[in-house]
Amino acid sequence: MTGGGSRTIREVDVVVSAPGRNYVTLRIETVGGLVGWGDATLNGRELAVASYLRDHLSALLLGKDSARIGDLWQYLYRGPYWRRGPVTMAAISAVDQALWDIQGKAAGMPVFQLLGGRARERLMAYPHASGHTVEDAVASISTKLEQGYAAVRVQASVPGLASTYGIHVGDEAYEPAHTDLPDEESWSTPLYLDFVPKLIAAVRDQLGYGFNLLHDGHHRLTPTEAAWLGKELEPYRMFWLEDVTPAEDQAAFSLIKAHTTTPLAVGEVFNSIWDCQQLITNRWIDYIRCATTHAGGITHMKRILDLADLYGVRSGCHGPSDVSPVGMAANIHLGFAIPNFGVQEFMGYPEETAEVFRASYRLVEGHLEIDEDVPGLGVEVDVEAAARFPYERKYLPVNRRLDGSMHDW
Numbered sequence: 001m002t003g004g005g006s007r008t009i010r011e012v013d014v015v016v017s018a019p020g021r022n023y024v025t026l027r028i029e030t031v032g033g034l035v036g037w038g039d040a041t042l043n044g045r046e047l048a049v050a051s052y053l054r055d056h057l058s059a060l061l062l063g064k065d066s067a068r069i070g071d072l073w074q075y076l077y078r079g080p081y082w083r084r085g086p087v088t089m090a091a092i093s094a095v096d097q098a099l100w101d102i103q104g105k106a107a108g109m110p111v112f113q114l115l116g117g118r119a120r121e122r123l124m125a126y127p128h129a130s131g132h133t134v135e136d137a138v139a140s141i142s143t144k145l146e147q148g149y150a151a152v153r154v155q156a157s158v159p160g161l162a163s164t165y166g167i168h169v170g171d172e173a174y175e176p177a178h179t180d181l182p183d184e185e186s187w188s189t190p191l192y193l194d195f196v197p198k199l200i201a202a203v204r205d206q207l208g209y210g211f212n213l214l215h216d217g218h219h220r221l222t223p224t225e226a227a228w229l230g231k232e233l234e235p236y237r238m239f240w241l242e243d244v245t246p247a248e249d250q251a252a253f254s255l256i257k258a259h260t261t262t263p264l265a266v267g268e269v270f271n272s273i274w275d276c277q278q279l280i281t282n283r284w285i286d287y288i289r290c291a292t293t294h295a296g297g298i299t300h301m302k303r304i305l306d307l308a309d310l311y312g313v314r315s316g317c318h319g320p321s322d323v324s325p326v327g328m329a330a331n332i333h334l335g336f337a338i339p340n341f342g343v344q345e346f347m348g349y350p351e352e353t354a355e356v357f358r359a360s361y362r363l364v365e366g367h368l369e370i371d372e373d374v375p376g377l378g379v380e381v382d383v384e385a386a387a388r389f390p391y392e393r394k395y396l397p398v399n400r401r402l403d404g405s406m407h408d409w
């Protein structure tokens with residue numbers, strides 16, 4: 001399926017840089033000079049995806065017709081025989097995003113127009129609020145509400161544990177991968193389960209019910225523990241409870257769902273529709289969290305979100321700082337076009353990130369807005385600026401129980 005015309009792919013480059021944190025960005029250029037960008041960032045395993053793109057995919061892409069997005073997706077997915085997995089799918093995702101970017105630029109239209117057009121005026125975004133104490137966490141939510149957010153995720157330090165997932169360090173915003181070897185965090189299920197209902201009760205008690213409240217369990221409970229927590233939180237009308245059990249066990253959610261009406265969200269570590277098929281078709285979840293950067297790009301995410309819509313499951317795309325502004329833009333374009341948008345996570349970025357990524361989407365009073373007249377995904381990448389921020393090895397933490405044994409992080 002070679003090209004021949006101006007849409008033929010003539011150059012494929014991978015930009016690895018660390019403007020505030022590590023990003024892997026794919027650049028595809030056509031014979032006619034159109035440039036598309038894709039996000040291939042896989043936090044803590046960045047160079048594996050960079051190599052997959054450079055050493056295995058670029059030769060397959062050169063000379064191909066960039067307009068045949070669906071066929072190229074199938075070629076890269078079915079072609080290697082070894083399907084799925086986070087490295088392969090992050091690489092395919094980046095190619096797919098870059099091709100949609102080019103498609104939009106060739107048409108002179110933003111990608112959301114190609115996906116069916118605008119379905120809403122703006123996207124509700126949610127940021128991270130956190131605190132070392134319940135009081136700090138409540139104050140942190142208040143600040144976000146003052147900024148206009150209608151939805152906020154809350155995490156707070158669990159008393160008795162040396163460290164807790166999702167809490168900012170000093171004045172620095174929370175950043176999951178921050179050490180050149182994995183940090184060791186500590187975990188106790190009894191301490192966590194004792195604390196979280198108190199945290200959520202205090203938040204509702206002090207700030208009321210006039211905003212959407214989210215909490216991330218980060219894959220640490222058993223199905224029974226998760227069901228118990230969901231029931232405990234029912235009076236506080238959460239928007240969602242996220243990642244309560246390790247995500248690979250889809251059937252675990254049948255037990256949790258049978259016991260609680262607290263809405264459940266999962267999927268940020270998924271990389272294909274097969275990871276969510278049972279969850280969606282059995283209505284075991286309420287929100288699907290896959291990110292365009294990790295679950296096969298716009299082409300595959302559209303299929304996941306369309307399947308989800310059939311079963312009343314809404315989107316809640318993963319949007320941490322480790323999804324680059326290019327991947328964030330891809331999430332946002334989908335969010336504007338699909339009927340079943342739920343919420344878009346928007347954790348924010350280190351300051352330096354904006355020196356490399358010039359994004360045209362805007363965060364206005366806690367909601368994401370997008371222009372009609374910027375073609376493609378609307379993010380340009382300054383390669384010279386990227387060179388000023390060389391890659392630095394960074395790992396996510398690991399988690400140990402109080403007896404020293406490994407737990408899920």
Ligand code: KDG
Pocket residue numbers: 043176216218268318319320321322345347396
């Ligand atoms: O790379 C890991 C982070 O993206 C993850 O820990 C963030 O759980 C997360 C979230 O909900 O944003």
Ligand code: MG
Pocket residue numbers: 216218242243268
């Ligand atoms: Mg999460």
